[in-house]
Amino acid sequence: MRAVNPWLLFLPAFIVVGFNSFLPIVYAAYLSTQRFYLTGIEAKFIGYDNFTALMFDETVWRSLLTGAAFVVTCLVIEIPLGLVMALMMFKESKLNRVIRTLISYPILMPPITVGAVWLLLTRPDIGPIPNFLNQFGIVYDIGSNPFHAFFTVVAMDVWYWTPFVILVFVAARASISPEQYESAMVDGASSWHIFRYITFPGLRYALVVVLLIRMIDSLKIFDQVWILTSEGPYKATNFMSIYIVKTAIGQLNVGYGAALSLFFLFIIIILTFVMLKLVFGRRSSS
Amino acid sequence: MFDMSEKKVDRRTWIATVAAAIGGLAVGAAAGYFATPREVLEKMITTTVEKIETKTVTVTGSPPKPEEELIRWWKEASKPYSGTTIKVLAQAWEPNFYLRDVVGPKFTELTGIKIDWELTSNELVMEKEILDMERGTGIYSSTYDDQDMVGTWIRKGWTYDYTKLMDEHPELIEPAFNPDDIFPLPYCKDAKGHILSIPAEYFPKTYIYRTDLFESPKEKEDFRKKYGYELRPPRYYDEMLDIAEFFTRPPDLYGFIGADGAKAHEALGFDFFETWFPSCGATGEGLDPYPRDLLPGWGINTKTWSSRMENGGALDSPQAVRAIETFLKWLPYAPPGVRAMIYVESGEQQAAGKVAQAITYTQFLSTYANPELSKIAGKFRVTLPPVDREYWRPYMPIGYADISGYTIPWCSPHPEAAFLWAQFVISPLNELERAKAINTTVRTSVLTNPALDPLDAKFGGVFSLIRDPIARKYFVGTPLEIGDYAPLLYVFYTTLAKAVAGELTPKECANELARAIDEELVKLGYK
Missing domain, CATH: 3.40.190.10 (Periplasmic binding protein-like II)
Structure with missing residues (x-):
């Protein structure tokens, strides 16, 4: 029987990945070198002019800054909250199972539905949130107040994604062997020491995964924000994804939109690389 | 001083006097028109609007043909296209739901031409039709969009020229299709007066x-x-x-x-x-x-x-x-x-x-x-x-007048069938009922039809308002x-x-x- 080149076995995967990821990126790279409006104007090669333009585009930097603030705020809330709740409900019991099922409900919803639900919750005329806050004299308006818009999107993200964080931590906590806890207790370790030296190291890789996924996800956030606030007052929620879509689809400026997309992709790759290096690099050195 | 004796006025003097009178009147009217104080003109406009409920407007264009004759025509004219399916891209909202649910089935029943609807948001209609036309993929036989886009079609030349289509296929022009009767049509023509979109809504x-x-x-x-x-x-x-x-x-x-x-x-x-x-x-x-x-x-x-x-x-x-x-x-x-x-x-x-x-x-x-x-x-x-x-x-x-209509992409696989559909929507077979259901019409003959009077009050007097051709001029398209x-x-x-x-x-x-x-x-x- 003739030996088959083992690389051939990778071929289907190469084709799928290449078609799904590589080709669009190559096409985006091509578009980014064009002055190309989707309005029938002849596309014109302009080299790296689109990239030069984005370097001087105030909205790009403002959007990145807004995105960074959003990611940090979300992670600072979601990770500790998720961790605490996971530790409270990781034990197998009927009540915990019910609670875990109930709190998982948001992640089953499509993002577009989440946006629509929050739009109804926050509508100044019929929304329960503004009506509740009005009782305390707080005028809540995501249409005119940039802080309200920004923190409402943060709240929506926390509501939507904290259950995911909880589930990952619950699974990770369940995988730590009980013997370690028993030994620690026999040795008289305090609760803090048990958390510091057993629980936290056991959850470290789950933490990295959650951080990585949530960071990238939060940076890319689009659907919910598109529905809820769009770019928001004072562009308070004009994240890069929103700006890219408004440029490429709203303004039909496909060439510049492609350049923005590639630039954004580059930033996400760099951030992911740094995160992986920080965590796994440290692991291999230790 | 003056010779008051009876004297026959010669022909030349008559003509000169009449011409001078007409000229004087014209100059006077023009001077009056341009010198009319703003307030007077404004009053004219506002009183026009206040009075229009009782105003009657002369119907222009030929009277619609009897229904049976039209039905016969539709059956005959559409025979070569029977069995064709046209894909129509349009905005997902009430007027188009009405077309999909009421007018479309009637069209299919009469002509045998089926309609495959793609109803989506206005933004996506724009994006999809532009992509289709720009790339020439030929997905859509007809697209239904805002008149805002007509300028784009003029600039790009991406759509069928209905006027040329009518020249090439006179057998496809519905006997009741009267461009003079379609009042928003001027906003859907290019500089040469060629029709690029057949309007179906005027709001x-x-x-x-x-x-x-x-x-x-x-x-x-x-x-x-x-x-x-x-x-x-x-x-x-x-x-x-x-x-x-x-x-x-x-x-x-x-x-x-x-x-x-x-x-x-x-x-x-x-x-x-x-x-x-x-x-x-x-x-x-x-x-x-x-x-x-x-x-x-x-x-x-x-x-x-x-x-x-x-x-x-x-x-x-x-x-x-x-x-x-x-x-x-x-x-x-x-x-x-x-x-x-x-x-x-x-x-x-x-x-x-x-x-x-x-x-x-x-x-x-x-x-x-x-x-x-x-x-x-x-x-x-x-x-x-x-x-x-x-x-x-x-x-x-x-x-602003929000006008929407049917355009045929240059790459449309079935332009003739799409042309028939665009005419059918505003055909006298449907237009009055459509106006009653979704409070819009593009035909003067329907707008002025007394059958709409009972609905006028229900819709806040909108028909009265736009029946007045002067008031209507104040609402302009893109x-x-x-x-x-x-x-x-x-x-x-x-x-x-x-x-x-x-x-x-x-x-x-x-x-x-x-x-x-x-x-x-x-x-x-x-x-």
């Missing part, structure tokens, strides 16, 4: 007010005491703001809302060039034809392709500044959260009876008139929108010179949003808008 963007409030003796009395004049639909924005202030009684009633809310959204852009800029005079005079060198609402000069005053444009003019100021002035009288609203939410506020007056899309009137969906059913009326007292001049546009609607709209709304948010003063915003539009026009290759 003016009007002023709407609550008759239960405006006609209440107590409210009238209180208003007179407070402001010193009668409570009535306002002619000017200062009056509108008085009324807005008077009726602002939170949390149940607010004074005013614009048709598109005030969210940083595309709607903010089109609200300005549809309503606020024209009604504040940021445009040239002249209605039909409008001044081709200064585009109504858009403030762009087509000779210089600039929006700056120094180049004949108007976006940094005092009129544009006034429009932005006026927009900001009504915001305090709007329901809370107006800065998070677009046209949908604005319509909801109106239907919920939350506002005393508004600018509205008349597409929503059938909802407002439905007591199951609205609290203002039977309690509203529409009329011409107010204007700026200082800057608006008679014979300037006031507002200028046909706008060949890049979407990119320019983006610049409009993102810049105007800064004024709404308070980042820029109206003056700064107007200057920034003119600068940004000029920059975009260069990018788009206009100069």
